Amino acid sequence: MEPNIIYLIVGVLALAAGIVAGKLIFSKNTQQKITEAEQQAQGIIREAELKAENIRKEKELEAKEKFVQLKANHDKEVNERNRKINDVENKIRQKEQSVNQKETSLDKQIKENDAIKENLNRQIEVVNNKRTELEKHQEEHIRRLEKIAGLTAEEAKTQIIESLKSEAHTQAIGIQQEIIDEAKQKANKEARKIVIQTIQRTAAEQAIENSITVFNLESDEVKGQIIGREGRNIRALEAATGVDLIVDDTPEAILLSCFDPLRREIARLSLQRLVADGRIHPARIEEVVEKTRKQIEEQVMEIGERTVIELGIHGMHKELVRMVGRMRFRSSYGQNLLMHSRETANLCAIMAAELGLNVKLAKRAGLLHDIGKVPDEESELSHALIGAKLAEKYGENPAVVNAIGAHHDEMEMQYVISPIIQACDAISGARPGARREIMQQYLQRIKDLENLAMSYNGVEKAYAIQAGRELRVIVESEKVSDQESDRLSFEIAQKIQTEMTFPGQIKVTVIREKRAVNVAR
Template identity: 80%
Template sequence: MDISIIITGIIALLAGIGLGKILFAKNTRKKIEEADLQSQQMLSEAQLRAETIKKEKILEAKEKFVQLKAEYDKEVLERNRKINDGENRIKQKEISINQKEGLLDKQIKENEVIKENLNRQLEVVAQKRTQLEKHQEEHIKRLEKIAGLTAEEAKTQLIESLKQEAQTQALQLQQEVIEEARQKANKEARKIIIQSIQRTAAEQTIENTVTIFNLESDEIKGQIIGREGRNIRTIEAATGVDLIVDDTPEAIVLSSFDPLRREIARLSLQRLVADGRIHPARIEEVVEKTRKQLEEQVMEIGERTVIELGIHGLHKELVRIVGKMRFRSSYGQNLLMHSREVANLCATMAAELGLSPKLAKRAGLLHDIGKVPDEETELSHALLGAKLAEKYGENAAVVNAIGAHHDEMEMQYIISPIVQSCDAISGARPGARREIMQQYLQRIKDLETLAMGYTGVEKAYAIQAGRELRVIVESEKITDSDSDKLSFEIAQKIQNEMTYPGQIKITVIREKRAINVAR
């Protein structure tokens, strides 16, 4: 019973499975049919869409073609228009050229006619010129016959006369201009110099170097001389100064070419006399101390001088030389006082001229440093001073001013003539320098006599206190080249035969004077 039921169930199950397969197959077939139908529909729709797109593209292509064609036609029309315009312009140019050619042909014909007329006129002019030349030749011959001169000679004489007249007028005009400029320059220079002198108050221009040592009594002379003269010999050996003990009451004369040595001897004697112990050992000790103290004093004087004048940055060696100038005099004029005065004058004059007062003052203070050398040299004091200033780093303008203040160097800066002028002002003041009158007069006379001894010399004058000798010669006997030679010979003879301070400038003047009297 049970088995049959099981079998019956199995059969029913199998039947149900078969039926399910049949139903699944039917459903699958139905779905396939539906899919085929959908695909056909989609294909047809795609074909329709493709046809639509195709038609649209064809329409767009046609429109583009039409547009391009229209643009092409427009360009073609524009080109044709331009070509037509160009052809028209060319035709117009051809027409104008043809017209111009006609005008040119007409002008050429007219010019040929004018040329023929000119040629005929030129022929007439040439004939007239030939006739004029003949008449001129005849006229010149008549003039030459009357004047007794050829045409060239008369022309030469006329040119020479005109040339001489022009030269005379030019010389007169030149002389007038030079004289006017000289007057104005002299007036302005005097004004500046007077203002500089008025604004500068010199404390002291003259200070005689002390050469006499005063004593309280003549008894001290014996102590100074010492036993058998040993003390005085020791002093002379230590200081380099000659002591002259004579009958002059209460005085001993100190003699030496070096003023610094005289000052050392004077101060040493003063200390020895005050101390009372005068013997060789003490003398040497006092002289050595005095020498060192004097060196310190020299530096102190130099430093005080540059401070008072407001000069900065001066080399220590130059400061020492400035201090040494305190113990040096020139023609009785103290060198330091003279240099300070020149420095102040230079500063004032430079300020008047709108230049640097500091630089001018520096050059004025240092202009005579060559007069106090540490070693003997053959150079003049101006050149030696310039060398020292250059050695110790001074400005080139200062160096040139020092070397050129006696015209021994060429002046290259504007302060050089200022220093020269101020040096002359300080030294030329009344009473600034002293010289024995007889010696001065004799030296002036000797200078003029020496120059008059040469052949061809008409006059000779010593001017500027004997610093310049002007020699006037006869123009018929002395030529220009002989004047140069004469100036050199006189300078050499003065240098070899005469003794004089400073330097002497020899100026030979030769002039030709043509004098006529109008009556």
């Protein structure tokens, strides 16, 4: 505690003692009490002085201790700061030494570089002098050569370049022809191998469908019920189904004749229901035929769904699935269209796998390639173009659309799978027994095609290929020009169209080849 505070306490105590003394003076007590009061006041004053002195000494000791502690902390901080300053000075000194060393090294390098540069300049000067001498000698040599050859340097250079160019061109043509021939041989060999493997790995049942279905009866008595009074039942059945019913002397059988297998199937099922029910009259016939037609539509959708599931094809539009089911009741030259499309799809998948292409895409295109043969509405377009439009309408891949439209060369092939679909379609249709055409008729048609082409002037050879779907005509280049080749192709196609009967379409290709042959001796 500070001295002023101590003095203040002493004063306060003295004032209190004075007050007490005053009270004692003015009181009615005796002098003794005054004396005692004075003594008490003096005792209090002495006691206060002692306490003040003790307090002062304690505060002085505390102040000294605090001063010693602060001084020690200050000395410690000063020492730490001096140590850090010394460390920084040492680092700066080391950096200065390193910088001095580097500066000395750089000075040495600069001096060495100056010496090297001076040496290089001398060498460059020597080289330039030698180059100048060499150019002079070269010019002198060229003048002598020009004088001897009678040609300038540019003329000689041009002649050499033309000679080398001609020789290189001739050699390049020879090498190119060798490469092309070798590639053709390998390509034909590999193509035959792939086609043979594909055919061997795909087995298909071949059964030619007729345009007549035989409906068996339990007895001939039912024939009368089917015919009805004055033939009204049979007429109603024929009108409702679009099928001709032939009731003849054949025991226990009725013939259903129609080119459309779907109609024949509706008529067969309707007859089966009518005979089982026993109630056969025009109203009942129309009712049963309508129910059967709806049942067939459901069956068509079921067949389509089962087909795409068995082939592992996903995401196909429902309308396309329904058309796939309808192919079950269509035929192409006696070959069931659905079986043909399934076989083509399997062949395409195998061939695409052999060639490292997209198997699912090829299988999809193979299944849908003849979808144009079962449209809901009739059209004047060919089935390939109709199928391409339907596939495009229902969101199929552009490669599938192009393969469908190009499988009879009616569209330009833009994707790799397009020729695969065309080849597999031909393989499926050309299997022995697949289509209704006897061998003699087929051979005669092929022969007639070739003879028709050979009847024109300038035709050297004619070959009917691809089972009679294409006619290759080779003409003599001296007799037939390029413009005449176009005209000849058109005339042959028109004559085939007007004079011959043939399935599908026939492509006429006229080939005019100009050969230049030289022999080096």
